[in-house]
Amino acid sequence: MKRDDKLLIWDLPVRLFHWSIVFCVAGSWATHYAGLQWFGWHRRFGYAVLVLVTFRVIWGFVGTYHARFTSFLKGPREIIVYLRRSTRAETSGHNPLGALSVLALLVALLFQACTGLFANDEIASTGPFYGWVSHQLSNRLTSWHHANSEFLLVLIVAHLVAVLWYTIVQRQPLVRAMITGRKQGATAAGEPPVRDSRAGVAALILLALAIALALTIRAAPQSSLVLF
Numbered sequence: 001m002k003r004d005d006k007l008l009i010w011d012l013p014v015r016l017f018h019w020s021i022v023f024c025v026a027g028s029w030a031t032h033y034a035g036l037q038w039f040g041w042h043r044r045f046g047y048a049v050l051v052l053v054t055f056r057v058i059w060g061f062v063g064t065y066h067a068r069f070t071s072f073l074k075g076p077r078e079i080i081v082y083l084r085r086s087t088r089a090e091t092s093g094h095n096p097l098g099a100l101s102v103l104a105l106l107v108a109l110l111f112q113a114c115t116g117l118f119a120n121d122e123i124a125s126t127g128p129f130y131g132w133v134s135h136q137l138s139n140r141l142t143s144w145h146h147a148n149s150e151f152l153l154v155l156i157v158a159h160l161v162a163v164l165w166y167t168i169v170q171r172q173p174l175v176r177a178m179i180t181g182r183k184q185g186a187t188a189a190g191e192p193p194v195r196d197s198r199a200g201v202a203a204l205i206l207l208a209l210a211i212a213l214a215l216t217i218r219a220a221p222q223s224s225l226v227l228f
Contacts, residue, residue, distance in 0.1 A: 131223030
């Protein structure tokens with residue numbers, strides 16, 4: 001099948017989401033270890049991650065063809081068939097293994113952001129929804145928040161290793177593709193390139209999610225950490 005470097009596969013909202021998540025996750029980790037004076041920024045990065053991942057989930061149903069989950073998520077049988085092939089068929093979007101990686105990262109990021117809303121540091125800082133749960137439940141969610149951060153780190157490292165493998169060994173410039181949106185490879189029948197990124201629709205969804213989160217945080221009860 002003829003290779004074509006001019007096919008737009010990843011729409012603008014997907015690309016902006018990807019690099020925004022990279023920045024926000026890196027910022028979350030940096031501010032977590034930078035000290036209490038940076039906790040406000042840690043919370044802001046967490047809010048951004050929550051809005052971005054929620055947007056990506058919604059975009060997985062209403063976005064452009066290759067952004068939709070139905071275009072790249074496969075069942076166990078398709079994944080097994082893919083793994084048994086001696087040669088990997090080229091895909092215009094995510095291959096079955098890449099799709100699993102995307103799903104795992106989205107779930108882990110969403111879980112991380114949500115548990116952080118109820119967490120506390122046993123010193124002075126709490127998430128904005130701490131007042132809606134008991135201290136015991138907050139402690140449990142905090143432990144899950146910490147444990148999931150380690151799991152998330154494993155997923156990120158695995159993702160980076162896979163990108164390096166495809167870039168160096170398979171000669172597929174995935175980083176460039178996520179910048180330009182144009183992925184080198186064959187386009188399978190019935191998988192059209194992107195004609196319109198629908199950036200306006202994406203912007204409205206992001207704005208609505210940000211407003212909803214801000215209003216929910218404002219409505220949450222004010223509560224401070226009391227240990228004694």
